[in-house]
Amino acid sequence: MHDIRAIRENPTAFDAALARRGNDPMSPTILAIDEERRAKITRAEAALAERNAASKLVGAAKASGDDAEFERLRALVSDKKTEVAALEEEAKGMDAKLNDLLMTIPNLPYDDAPMGADENDNVEMHKWGTPPVLDFEPVEHFDIKSVTRGMDFETAAKLSGSRFVILSGAIARTHRALAQFMLDVHTTENGLTEVNAPVLVRDETMLGTGQLPKFAEDSYQTTNGWWLIPTSEVTLTSIPAGTTMDDESLPKRFTAHSLCFRSEAGSAGRDTSGMLRQHQFEKVEMVSITKPEESDAELERMTKCAEGILERLNLAYRTVKLCTGDMGFGARRTYDIEVWLPGQNTYREISSCSTCGDFQSRRMNARFKRTGEKKPEFVHTLNGSGLAVGRCLIAVLENGQQADGSVNLPDVLHPYMGGKTKINADGSLG
RNA sequence: GGAGACGUGGCCGAGUGGUCGAAGGCGCUCCCCUGCUAAGGGAGUAAGCGGUUUGUAGCCGUUUCGAGGGUUCGAAUCCCUUCGUCUCCGCCA
DSSP: OOOOHHHHHHHHHHHHHHHTTTOOHHHHHHHHHHHHHHHHHHHHHHHHHHHHHHHHHHHHHHHOOOOOHHHHHHHHHHHHHHHHHHHHHHHHHHHHHHHHHHHHHOOOOOSSOOOOOOGGGOOEEESSSOOOOOOOOOOOGOOOOOOOTEEEEHHHHHTTOSSSEEEOHHHHHHHHHHHHHHHHHHTSSOOOEEEOOOEEEHEEEEETTTTTTTTTGGGEEOTOOOOOOOSSSHHHHHHTOOOOOEEGOEEEEEEEEEEEEEEOOTTTTOSSSSSSSOEEEEEEEEEEOOGGGGGGHHHHHHHHHHHHHHHHHHOOOOEEEEETTTTTTSSEEEEEEEEETTTEEEEEEEEEEEEEEEEEHHHHOOOOETTSSSSSSOOOEEEEEEEHHHHHHHHHHHHHBOTTOOOEEGGGGGGGGEEEEETTTTTTTT
16 A cells, blocks of 8 residues: 555655556556545534534533524534535545555565566576486476375366375375474574464455455455455464554564465466466465564565575575566565576575555554554564475475485475485385 | 344443543653663643644544444433444355
């Protein structure tokens, strides 16, 4: 949600920032509505003030027992009433119109977000690790011999359709181990608070983080109106919605392991094989709520938390800064972390860390008050994957694959695997 | 799912149609007093929006007593709807 005052004060800057994302200028439309809205409000309030003044006199007349005067004023107020109602209706209408429009406009990228149209214009920030050197031709995760029996797409399709998978045995265990490992690192070493939150939420929650109103078709909705969260960014970020926090309580740092649901509308034909892109997947999410001046540093911190997971798993990755055209609706700056997948011989996204500034906090009215100050301010919100569990499983399997079809598991996972260190070619743990 | 109760300012809690943004208390801020501490005295202490303004100061107006709608000249107070919380029953992981 954009600050209408900011747009009013500097419409040129607003449009320029939108233009960097490839959006058409909006300020003329916005300001026209805003002007009309304010005019309506002024008129409605003037009428209200008259009515209220008369109404007070009615009370006084009644109290003093002047019945004639009481009846006269009562009629006057009654007349005013219809006028006020009409004017208020108009003012409300314009207010809603402005709000509806503002809710559909994406966040403004920071100046340092590189300008560009799509992922080809993203800027690589740094790389870590080296892709494993293999003396055989690596295959994709679903073709690794030890994986095939524990990763069943056919049966999942029978139960649910395409873009679902059934994991079993050592593969399911490794998947679970990864999530546990991530949560443990985040809670014990990164200082995040573990949270377990609903995956079904109401409209206003999805509006707050920006999934609605524009992207309804990307998410699933139950018959009674709940939405299945596409990411626990939605719930974690919404925890302080509607509240005013003390500044000592910031930053708040949350992490959660949850199911995520995405319709993947519009991605037909993309990543159709394997479990890279599913309708249902698990993710360990990180969310930070900060003061405005802390959010830049927080994004770096959060990104390092995500990178740290990959480093401990000894998985090569690169971090890219998203260009303006590739950033999400609510983001002002985004770092994507891409892990090396030998089977695809390329880096693929495994985490996305964004700062949203006060865009989401305005939508959900999440504020804080500095000690000694009287005015509350909007907090900044950040979110990042730490990491996508399913994709991390893919990376572990593909990077650990051996010539005989077995998979060597990263050292840090061994304690989570009951001390086992590899998945044998026959699919058993070894 | 059935029955009932409740939802007031940062918190607690009065208030059942008239001048209530709302008593009182707590907390917080400032001042006074007290040679520390404790106690005491006084004042202040919501936010949104619109207007005015050089001004995020002040002033004026307006809205807000979970939310939305209605009755009324007038609603925190009455009615309806809705969301939420709690209690009892049922069901159930």
